[in-house]
Amino acid sequence: MPARKDPDASASVPCFYGAELRYQREQAGLTLQTTVEGSYYAVSYLSEIERGQRRMPRDLAVHCDKVLKTDGFFERHCAAVHKARRAGHAEYFADALEMEQRAESIEEWAPTLIPGLLQTADYARAIVRAAMPRASDDEVENKVAARMSRTAVFEGANPPKFWAILDESLIRRQVLPDEQMAELLEHIAEVVRTTHSILQILPESAGIHAFMMGELRVMTFADEPPVAYAESLHSGQLIDFPALVKQYRESYDLLRAAALSPAASLALIEAAAEDYRNGKHRARLE
Template identity: 45%
Template structure:
């Protein structure tokens, strides 16, 4: 049996799992396609595991160990590689966002995590979890800012957000934090990293009054929807229900301000916060 190699500095547990899978597969003389056949998945899926863009599965890890004769190596790696820094209910959605081709979100009261600035994110965590230590809160802020990096670079998804006007009017974290947030949103739009629309109060009722939603599409998998409430979330992959969610989102997008008018509103609100007039 080939021996496990030492990890390299900066390598995450999931990257180590993927690198070990590639090393041991190649040592066994198997292509990604052939290994996929043996564990009943596609060669492309094996490639995503090796690239650390998909979460390993327990039963598949056991099969890797049997086929590659690793003496339980992948079974031991599995719990470490799948440990998440996110809340359990959000883990699957966060992982899917990282590989999505497009992400469309509607948020009625909160600016989504991928668009947050540090001061705003800190205030959100402090408000929701007031008994957590300052160090823990700061660690969560750093993690959230790191996750937002999926909106940059050549593999960034098409990101489209519709924010209720309440999300930019409610002074979460105070005047300085809101100014930082809104200036950040304007920069994201002007740098063409996202499309942002605002659903104005004047629009009245609309198709998503009952909650928030995140829709994701992928190059090689069906679309999914994710809905979330306090301390709980649900990933939806039923095609009929995802289609209904997509229609609701399209109706909201049609009823919101145009991207140009939304940017003007965001920048005007940022100016109000900058001068303490809000």
């Protein structure tokens, strides 16, 4: 039997909160099962909270305080922990961010921006600054750091299977100096290879297709129904209605069929990176 892995309470506010929950539960002599009895939540849900991987809902916090006799500690602090968890991210992205960290698979369609899990710090900084021109440097760097921290999902014991489809315009539109554009494209290729992910490019020649409007990600889980997350400027929507999620997944499959093969897509990205490095990109545009 593998040794128990205790959460690192110093890693983050959610990890500290989860470690305290486990400590209080074990001090009370209770198992995960006996602690959740009488609530609407599963043992696995409470276990993920203890590991700092999931948000504590207020009603469960109230239940835990009652069962563990902790005088309202978990209820008082659950909102602060939730805020700390999404630090640097938009409020509307909070639920999708949490789900990303426990997803079995993530499938993204990116027509206008490189997906966050594939971005470099330079690219993230450029798009954050473009969206928030009046933000302070500290605000921008906070968001960049939060964006970069998301790649930790690939470092866990069971990383999600990642599949991204990018519109070809994303590798042609120059949002950074030549050298940084080359680094961005090389970084994308490296992430795809090292994480055994799949990336496809939807070519400019594809014409009209199923996802002409908006970004999308579909996430599946081991013990929950799949969800879709659609995002636009300053807003995002988490979609869990089964029939609608099914429609999104079917549209994504149609998009997948219209895109270049993974091998051809990586070759296109690497060729574009080389063009940026040797100045051919500008010559091609001219």
